[in-house]
Amino acid sequence: MSEHQRSPQPPLLFLACLLAGWGLGFLRPLGTHLPDALRHGMGAALLAGFLVLGGWALITFKGAGTTPNPNGAATALLTSGPFGYSRNPLYLGLSACLAGFGMLLDSAWVLLTVPVLVLLLNCLVIAREEARLRAQFGAAYDAYVRRVRRWI
Template sequence: MPTSWKSPQPPLLFLACLLLGAALRFIHPLDLGLPQAIRLGLGGLLLLLVALHGGWGLLTFRRMGTTPEPNGVASALLTSGPFRWTRNPLYLGLATLLVCFGVLLDSAWVLGMALVLVLLLDRLVIVREEVRLRAQFGKVYEAYARRVRRWL
């Protein structure tokens, strides 16, 4: 696919994976078998982590005056905040949120869709973003990409 094609919207990819996992759960339930107390505790912890990490990522975008829109033009290369540890904290948050739903719903299907989401984000969104960032920021982006992992 040409890199000039627009990337799908990550929240829509998340929603599609969640709905597909829920549909599979409805058709053929495949439970994780976790006790309710563990599901609620772990799910709540994951939700808190997603909110804190994702909020920090969005605040970093806002503070630097650039857009989180995957098809937008970046006005700054983000290397601070959560971007010190991962080049894609918001996408990591979406994948973690899907894990959270899998745990809360006690569904191996929904949990497994987190891997599908990571693959979709990696191949359909991140690769295109990286091409644009390399073209825009050149050697500065290359050095950043060597220093900070794409995911974790």
């Protein structure tokens, strides 16, 4: 993969989606029409899930001595911890975080950006990461892909 095909940073894609949804809410407010207690509970649970999953994934990266940067050079193929359940736990966590903010902000617009974030991550980040990992780890990566789903 050439250097000019670098992936955008996932937190920036998250922030762009959050701001787009929030901005659309200013132009035309669109709530979820869910009871506040339900919205707050779901939003808090999604944000807690993000913190737990994201923290676990970052600890796993650090323990393996490799980088979570999608443009960085992987020094290890992570297949345990959260990576035993999802090949992309950080991106799953970012998506849950965005949904959590949508619930807490009572913004259907922010919630509608969650599939946009997933699409952007799939096309602009994950596809490139997978190509690099396949080239670097070969059959071990292919076996991992057969065993663990991309998201959940």
